[in-house]
Amino acid sequence: MSARDRILAKLRAHQAPQPLPTPDLDVHYAPRARHEDTATRLARFKAGIEGFHAEVHLCAADGWIAKLEELCRAKGVGSLIYGARTPAGAALTSTGLAGVALRAWEGQFEELSADLFHRLDAGFTQARGAIAETGTLILWSSAEEPRTLSLVPPVHFALLNARQIHPTFFDALRNERWAAGLPTNALLISGPSKTADIQQTLAYGAHGPKELVVLVINAEEGAAV
Numbered sequence: 001m002s003a004r005d006r007i008l009a010k011l012r013a014h015q016a017p018q019p020l021p022t023p024d025l026d027v028h029y030a031p032r033a034r035h036e037d038t039a040t041r042l043a044r045f046k047a048g049i050e051g052f053h054a055e056v057h058l059c060a061a062d063g064w065i066a067k068l069e070e071l072c073r074a075k076g077v078g079s080l081i082y083g084a085r086t087p088a089g090a091a092l093t094s095t096g097l098a099g100v101a102l103r104a105w106e107g108q109f110e111e112l113s114a115d116l117f118h119r120l121d122a123g124f125t126q127a128r129g130a131i132a133e134t135g136t137l138i139l140w141s142s143a144e145e146p147r148t149l150s151l152v153p154p155v156h157f158a159l160l161n162a163r164q165i166h167p168t169f170f171d172a173l174r175n176e177r178w179a180a181g182l183p184t185n186a187l188l189i190s191g192p193s194k195t196a197d198i199q200q201t202l203a204y205g206a207h208g209p210k211e212l213v214v215l216v217i218n219a220e221e222g223a224a225v
Helices: 003-013 022-033 038-050 064-075 087-095 109-118 169-175
Strands: 055-058 079-082 101-104 122-126 129-131 136-140 155-161 186-189 211-217
Touching: 022 169, 038 055, 038 129, 038 136, 038 211, 064 087, 064 122, 064 155, 064 211, 079 087, 079 109, 087 101, 087 122, 129 155, 129 169, 136 155
Parallel strands: 055 211, 079 101, 079 122, 122 155, 155 211
Antiparallel strands: 129 136, 136 186
């Protein structure tokens, strides 16, 4: 028997550990979510993601576009790419941003790559939800809002509904029924781009967005955060 055959035989003979039954997982994670209201989850999420150099701004549900316009002006953002065929994108198209050239995502990546990498200042996406325990945004890419919008432009603006912040990753998987189907890409984002490749020193903004800015709506219960 060759070395290859011996390795394959060991792999075939190995019994993979059985996953814990769902009721056991529910019992384990339930105490973490107990008694947590929107304000508590928002506070934990905000503390976590700000610890990784992201910005969080609380907005009224009808005031996020004005806040986005204000932030673009403060950061010198003159152009922004977004998915026009999403609910938030449709609102942006209707209202516009004073002083900002809006670029709707359309066409193929190859047709947009030069602008994405060299001309556009920011990308805008909706967040599917967030995880309070780790300070993490959840983004599900789609044809209307591809992952490129959050991974390439120097500034990434993300719109998050405070009511969609889950206590833990397990709660997100369970509550949103991820097992029933996932997109091609599910993104978990906890801050701007970073790397420790050079002398194991953590550096932010080495590739991808140098800034992550989260606009949180429906945060009335956590308005004092």
